[in-house]
Amino acid sequence: MESCAYFISDAHLGVNPPGALPDREKMLVDFLASIKGRASHLVVVGDLFEFWYEYSDYVNKNHMELFFTLRELVQAGCEVHILRGNHDFAYGDFFPKALGVQVHRSLILEIQGKRVYFHHGDGVPKSDFGYRIMRRVLDFPLNRFLFKQIHPDWGMALARFVGRNSRKIGESRKIRLEEYLSWGKSVLKRNNCDFCIHGHHHLAGMWDVEGGVVASPGEWIWKPAFLRMEKGGLILENL
Template sequence: MQLPNGKKVYFSSDNHLGAPTKEASKVREAIFVKWLDEIKEDAAAIFLLGDLFDFWFEYKHAVPKGFVRVLGKLAEIKDSGIPIYFFVGNHDLWMENYFEEELNIPTFRKPQEFEFNQKTFLIGHGDGLGPGDKGYKRMKKVFTNPFSKWLYRWLHPDIGVPLAQYFSVKNKLISGDDDAKFLGEDNEWLVQYCKRKLETKHYDYFLFGHRHLPMEIKLKEDSKYINTGDWINFYTYAEFDGNELYLKKHPVNG
């Protein structure tokens, strides 16, 4: 895509709407919707890099209650002609075709390559990539197994949804506690993943979420990794203006 003059591409991740409480989530949802309203004026495309919800499960005839404001805003923006791309995160693993059918928003489960103004991007959520984290990788195989999803679907939504939300919020990182800390380049799995990818192909930018930490790391002179942070503690996002990619913070007040 060649961006028209004055247009930008926006990237955000890890809203975890629904956590840690419905009341706290609505406050953060309103901030995010306000941001979407602001960026729609000059957005050429919007990328949501996963974990928009703290829990999401699609039954055959039902989806989790709530999130009307953000879903309505996404529908409005998409209907106006602005492309939106959604990457499934580890908390919305059980997303099926709701976004594609109801909002006309394509969803991806693996990192995807994009090109804007002759700059190459590799974009994804970031979970399960790179070395290590073997426990999570095993767990992800179980949760994404069709039989596991079939079994869970037999739980009535009045039981299945609050049960999953309870266990999800129990994770301190997701509920917003300050457990996410920079581990150093040698120990950040996504940094290692990016460096390995560069051994076989050049990318100008790598964009991921999942870590809940805004990060901007130069991998090579002409290659950079950016983590978009979250909308729990940092309210950060990335913005590509056609020439450079910037990590920015949305003001919580005002």
């Protein structure tokens, strides 16, 4: 049986907004365990965590089952990639060194004879202008160093507080799908790809554009969904 590739996005693990599914991290872990041995690729298209930061001697113990499952996927021969999202851009070397999971800002893969471009999708809409500035500030080396001096428990609490407030602002922002599709069309042409896969807006769907398909796996907060690639085609599925 030919192996499939799986793409998920926007789990935002570590926070439970109103209406979020209970035990959704366990649901995700069970799903990942279920594809072991039959997945050639797994790509997490950003915002796996609500917040991620690596200290020299600290790893978030709340996600140990997820870490073990990702490593087991890699050991079973699955190529696992994680993209930096707007919530979890501060990855260090824990995932590559400890788990064998590759981390990227953007990525192009050749899968089943198709070229697939991956990017979280943050910074695409014009309304993300403020975020683009803030991202530069937060990712500045001196600011990263200063944050690292905060006790991990305090740092996580601060990050959750900021995340909750930014989420409230984002919920009132209108999603302009045409901006993502226009961007996706240009990405396909520029990189000679067949598919452009992104997340960020939490809408699950596939849209035909000139030159290929723009697709989003959706989210794992309220209505878990994923994209499966089989025989060179994309299939959108709900859990």
